[in-house]
Amino acid sequence: MKYMLIMRSTDAGTQAYKDIPFEEVINRMGAYNESMIDAGVLLAGEGLAEISQDSGFVVDFSEEPPLVTDGPYGETHELFNGFWIISAASREEAAEWAGRCPLGPGSKLEVRRVTEAADFADFAGNEYIRKEEGWRRDEEKLRTEHR
């Protein structure tokens, strides 16, 4: 299974992090990332740039065409500022990794399982049937699997 660890911080949390020397922040996060790479579980991860007019904006779909604005980003004043995608065998393993993230008060990790094919099993029919017809048409093609 794949889980996404979504980092969210309040203004106070972001401010608290600014009081720590940036090199220290890089080192702590680096060690955390490295531990997940070494364990073979880190699949992806990015930090998001601080919000400015060029680096962040909101596309709101309540209007047609969608409206592009500078914000606000949400009701809670908690900003989404980075994510990781990890491979974990269970909810508990995802929780274990999340709990090791070097974050402080005012920061949260929201952990969400990434959907997989099984989540869409009920809706796969039509698409698959179409695909199967496609296979029959293409059967002239050479059928050796290249592993």
Added chain:
Amino acid sequence: MAQGRGEAAHGTPVAPDPGQAAAIRRRLDALWRIEGARIVASLARATGDMGLAEDAAQDALAEALLQWGIRGIPRNPGAWITTAARRRAIDRWRREHRLAERYAQQARGLQDAAAPEWDPLPDDVLRLLFTACHPVLSTEAQTALTLRVVGSLTAEEIARLFLVPVATMQQRILRARKTLAAARVPFEAPEPNEWGPRLRGVMHVVYLMFTEGYAVTGGEAWMRLDLANEALRIGRILAGLVPTVPEAHALVALMEFSASRFAARTGPGGKPVLLPDQDRTRWDRAQIERGRASLARADALAAAAGRSRGSYALQAAIAQCHATARRADETDWPAIAVLYEALGRVSPGPVVELNRAVAVSMATGPEAALAIVNRLGDEGALRGSHLLPSVRGELLARLGRTKEAREEFAAAAALAKNRRERDVLEHRAGSVWNGSRHTR
């Protein structure tokens, strides 16, 4: 949440309840998956005995299950288990080695669980991997032991992955440990002059594990993703342990590219979908990107060492050609044919040659490919395998030699070990007979 309840209850006896026990079990499993290899590895290095290390670790897990149920989950569960396992190792060490005077000195050094000898060393897990894949063991035993001690899976989990009874897997692991003990295999990484072949052995085990999960050779299941994913995880761990070895990254790249197609490989009712027919939008793009990054790293390391691509790098490069073609008919077959030729020089074999024939048929045409396949047949290569007749069948069908093609497919179907593969081949034989295609 189990975690919160456990911490709040720390130090306060609580009545054991089944829900809580299950929650602790799950928490322990998760923790063990993350910390298990390191704990067993440092115990094994300190005591020089992998079997003892594993038993001590299991004792500690059983103790944790009991103690945490009564006292709650400790604040630092990983450290708790490590300390408990060291104490258990000391107990076992004293019991098992008390008569051997030559161990006495070492035993005194290890009496205290806080002694520096116990502290983990950076290469402990690498030693563990080399020991689990030691050449005195059969490949089957190496695979089981690697999943057990490096992958930190239970015998039950491994048995499920290999579709064998739990007792069989427990026996296999136990026998492997006895073999290591009888051969007095020391718990250490090999001498530098043995490194090459031993590391190739480790990579071979990881890749076998992956291919076993990717396409089973017998039985009903088309693939067992869990096993392939465990192999990929162990492959990534290996690449992290030997970060300057190009082939370790190339192996990860090869597995990432192959695994990126998991979702597209099965159709309705578990029916296999072969490469040309797969819905490429279902391929995992992020996984393909990881494969590209690993192969680029392998290539850069090899270039820096003045070496050319090895077997895994060439196979990964072939997989990359497929992974980056947006449509089947955009595949760079001439490049693939060249890569197979290079692979044939690095690791010659009939399967490589057969795959080269397929690439040649796509790049140049069926006649040139049929010459390669016929030569393989004349040499008696791949006798008893469905691969040769199924490729011959395809080539003959493309040349309009329908009757011969049908015979080849029927022969291939009779030889297929996997029911699903057999279904595909029988279907193929039937459709050639009907003459509904190959009009070109």
